Amino acid sequence: MAEILKIVDLHVATTDGKEILRGVNLEIKRGEVHALMGPNGSGKSTLGYAIMGHPGYEVTKGTITLNGLDVLSMDPSQRARAGIFLAFQRPMSIPGVKMADFLRHAATNVRRPDRKEGEDLIPMREFRKELNEKMVQLRMDKEFARRYVNDGFSGGEMKRAEILQLAMLRPKFAILDETDSGLDVDAVRVASQSIADIGGKEMGILIITHHEHLLEHNRPDFTHVILGGRIVETGGPxxxxxxxxxxxxxxxxxxxxxxxxxxxxxxxxxxxxx
Ligand SMILES: Nc1ncnc2c1ncn2[C@@H]1O[C@H](COP(=O)(O)OP(=O)(O)OP(=O)(O)O)[C@@H](O)[C@H]1O
Ligand SMILES: [Mg+2]
Known part of the structure; x- marks a missing residue:
């Protein structure tokens, strides 16, 4: 049976009561590429946050399930372990935490869902090898892994760091929120190709974008248009x-x-x- 992320009649408000999503329905099967487009302020990022469990947003009605499991009852780290990933439109920096350490912790948590606090991480050697391979694939400078997470990164570097996370975490379902913004023409091409390489048939991907470049190597099976907090049209590429x-x-x-x-x-x- 196909694995599926299913959103039914989703209503979302900010925690101070401002209604943003007004009944979103969306089904993403593993292996499918969906594009989500819509004007500024239509609720695209809010949908991504609601799926990931951002504490600033409250689901007031509707359901989100992953293979029938209730996603809304999970905290964000449980959602990550269940196989959901969100690449942020505006990633946060974490001064003091190196990219490599951050990724090693994140990858360990996602790959070993039953691991208890304080138990061993993925062995350093194994992790380094994998990280290096992924960074070569993404044409990233090795120096990157030694820097603090997003600290002083350019806009484009932050987006590439998100793709590196995607590559290391290999989720079942990925939401990429404007992962192309701030990237130069060549970098978008690399990003588009990388996402296709990482995703392949293994991932269900929701690509939020204002441009078509990221879709070049990720031809959407479905394109959805969101307006005023609702998906109003769905079509093909x-x-x-x-x-x-x-x-x-x-x-x-x-x-x-x-x-x-x-x-x-x-x-x-x-x-x-x-
Ligand atoms: N935490 C918040 N507090 C107040 N308003 C919010 C909050 N989060 C989102 N909004 C508002 O909700 C609306 C939808 O925002 P959202 O970020 O989801 O839009 P978007 O479709 O991602 O836009 P863009 O294309 O500009 O990224 C906007 O009017 C935004 O200002
Ligand atoms: Mg947005």
């Missing part, structure tokens, strides 16, 4: 191309209710910032 070329005017005209919700969200922003 051609939909991603259309949106990239023509923007969201047609979508807004075809879905006036969602467009109204989007406008209301933006008004709320405007009130909050004045």
């Amino acid at each position: 051609e939909l991603a191309v259309e949106l990239h070329k023509q923007g969201y005017d047609r979508i807004r005209a075809a879905h006036p209710m969602a467009a109204a919700a989007e406008a209301a969200m933006q008004d709320r922003e405007a009130v909050a910032t004045h």
